[in-house]
Amino acid sequence: MQATDFAFKKSLLDFVPAQGIDAECVVIGSGAGGALTAQFLVEKGREVLILEEGPFIEFEDGQCGIANTFPRVWREGGAIPIMSNTSLVFGEGRCLGGSTQLNAGLLNRTPPEILEHWRNEYRIRDLETETMNKYQERIEQSLFAHTTEDAENPMGRILRAGAERTRYKGVEVPVAAQEINGRKIKQSMQHTFLKDAVLAGVKFIVNCRVERINTAGTRAGGVTALWRNQGRTQRILIRCKYIFVCAGTIQSSLLLRRSGVKKNVGSSVQFHPTLRVLAEFNELVSGYAHEMPSFQIKEFAPLLTMGASLTSPPYIAAGLALDWEHQKQFMEAQDRMAIFYVGVKSRALGTARNIPFGRGSYIVRYSLLPEDAKNLGFGYAKLCELLFAAGAKRLFPAITGAGVIENFSAVKRFLSDSLLLKNLNLVTIHSYGSCPMGERENGVALDSYGKLRGFDNIYVNDASMLPTSPGVNPQGPIMALALRNMEKNFG
Numbered sequence: 001m002q003a004t005d006f007a008f009k010k011s012l013l014d015f016v017p018a019q020g021i022d023a024e025c026v027v028i029g030s031g032a033g034g035a036l037t038a039q040f041l042v043e044k045g046r047e048v049l050i051l052e053e054g055p056f057i058e059f060e061d062g063q064c065g066i067a068n069t070f071p072r073v074w075r076e077g078g079a080i081p082i083m084s085n086t087s088l089v090f091g092e093g094r095c096l097g098g099s100t101q102l103n104a105g106l107l108n109r110t111p112p113e114i115l116e117h118w119r120n121e122y123r124i125r126d127l128e129t130e131t132m133n134k135y136q137e138r139i140e141q142s143l144f145a146h147t148t149e150d151a152e153n154p155m156g157r158i159l160r161a162g163a164e165r166t167r168y169k170g171v172e173v174p175v176a177a178q179e180i181n182g183r184k185i186k187q188s189m190q191h192t193f194l195k196d197a198v199l200a201g202v203k204f205i206v207n208c209r210v211e212r213i214n215t216a217g218t219r220a221g222g223v224t225a226l227w228r229n230q231g232r233t234q235r236i237l238i239r240c241k242y243i244f245v246c247a248g249t250i251q252s253s254l255l256l257r258r259s260g261v262k263k264n265v266g267s268s269v270q271f272h273p274t275l276r277v278l279a280e281f282n283e284l285v286s287g288y289a290h291e292m293p294s295f296q297i298k299e300f301a302p303l304l305t306m307g308a309s310l311t312s313p314p315y316i317a318a319g320l321a322l323d324w325e326h327q328k329q330f331m332e333a334q335d336r337m338a339i340f341y342v343g344v345k346s347r348a349l350g351t352a353r354n355i356p357f358g359r360g361s362y363i364v365r366y367s368l369l370p371e372d373a374k375n376l377g378f379g380y381a382k383l384c385e386l387l388f389a390a391g392a393k394r395l396f397p398a399i400t401g402a403g404v405i406e407n408f409s410a411v412k413r414f415l416s417d418s419l420l421l422k423n424l425n426l427v428t429i430h431s432y433g434s435c436p437m438g439e440r441e442n443g444v445a446l447d448s449y450g451k452l453r454g455f456d457n458i459y460v461n462d463a464s465m466l467p468t469s470p471g472v473n474p475q476g477p478i479m480a481l482a483l484r485n486m487e488k489n490f491g
């Protein structure tokens with residue numbers, strides 16, 4: 001057992017008396033936002049308790065990544081259905097470390113034009129590019145982010161070759177990873193902020209779902225949670241001075257709404273919908289044997305981003321399953337296949353709602369706009385063009401009825417014929433906007449630094465606070481904003 005594993009275990013609370021316990025600061029959720037928040041507070045000498053709904057899983061170094069974690073650390077087994085005018089599922093983590101335990105660790109910065117939009121439209125203060133770059137740099141250092149041209153990664157090679165031949169702009173995105181004993185180890189929250197936090201004295205309760213924040217007037221007095229411990233479920237009470245809601249876009253807004261806080265909460269949920277394509281090549285790709293490549297196509301960014309997606313046999317089978325009868329024979333080629341995506345920055349707004357008396361059930365609604373179908377169609381054609389330019393032999397689009405595509409002219413034909421929202425099979429792993437921040441009069445739930453409007457001691461410090469999609473992978477933008485908020489409020 002590593003020294004840090006021991007520290008994690010020692011920091012886990014295993015008993016809560018019936019009358020409850022007291023803590024100065026309660027952090028709800030331990031992902032990108034929660035881990036940073038807890039680490040910041042404990043380093044400032046505050047007493048911190050993290051409440052995490054998911055389990056503490058001791059990840060072996062090489063296990064911390066998308067391919068190895070399915071399904072026990074995903075919420076709802078990895079596919080949260082969204083009520084939509086298209087087929088859309090959302091995936092997020094539910095364990096100590098949150099989604100950072102299973103993500104690819106690509107660390108982007110918020111593009112300057114997005115920061116400008118947030119300053120102008122949401123009137124968020126102190127959001128100049130230079131200011132945010134300083135926070136981004138600190139996050140990048142803490143997560144050992146660096147760019148490497150991953151020459152061994154076949155999916156990266158395909159994207160690079162396609163970019164060169166189509167002359168589309170591509171970039172190596174920095175990855176949160178450290179080289180340890182010749183192996184690249186992804187730097188999740190368990191490897192970084194949570195590790196530092198436990199060493200500095202943070203306590204945890206895991207398998208502990210916060211049901212409600214208990215408020216009176218403008219103050220929160222604590223939380224009530226359901227704790228699954230040693231085979232039984234116990235309702236526990238934690239009294240505290242400050243509450244930090246960091247449960248992720250959907251769950252943070254549901255928790256606030258369950259607690260009676262509804263104004264501008266959970267009514268502007270946003271996603272980064274992606275449309276995938278399974279591509280077959282002549283050469284060996286063995287996508288499942290490799291990390292996610294860090295190369296992304298940014299020619300049409302921030303509106304559209306393209307890259308490689310998780311490629312493992314179940315995902316390949318799912319890619320062929322739209323017409324399994326006619327396509328099952330292509331499973332034989334799985335070693336020569338890889339999955340790619342185009343993601344669109346949408347302006348659509350959705351909602352997250354608890355189902356009354358639903359024992360924790362909820363419903364997320366989010367419908368794409370006609371412009372999204374148009375933008376996705378444009379981006380998808382470009383992605384297919386790039387893949388054929390890189391040597392793809394066949395493409396299997398995640399579009400019902402599209403069949404097998406064997407050349408680029410066929411792409412053009414089916415895109416003009418059948419890119420209807422109802423035929424798309426979209427997935428998303430990026431969410432935002434359920435509790436937007438800012439000073440504008442309408443539609444914001446938080447002030448410019450994450451404090452919940454109408455309350456003196458409740459803060460939201462996770463993906464929920466981003467007012468719109470940042471147009472890039474969001475972990476970097478979330479953590480930079482979270483650090484900025486902590487410095488302003490508790491520095």
Ligand SMILES: Cc1cc2nc3c(=O)[nH]c(=O)nc-3n(C[C@H](O)[C@H](O)[C@H](O)COP(=O)(O)OP(=O)(O)OC[C@H]3O[C@@H](n4cnc5c(N)ncnc54)[C@H](O)[C@@H]3O)c2cc1C
Pocket residue numbers: 028029030031032033034051052053054066091092093094095096097098099100102103104105106107108208209210211246247248249251252255429430431461462463464472473474475476478
């Ligand atoms: C497969 C995958 C790959 C990704 N790849 C990238 C990438 O390469 N780069 C990037 O920038 N982003 C990536 N992301 C997105 C990124 O990981 C998230 O945007 C980020 O982690 C969100 O941070 P968060 O703190 O808002 O939520 P999370 O990190 O999801 O953490 C929320 C935590 O709160 C807990 N929680 C929820 N409700 C409660 C409750 N009621 N009580 C107690 N605890 C609760 C959850 O169990 C969870 O652990 C990826 C996401 C996924 C799922």
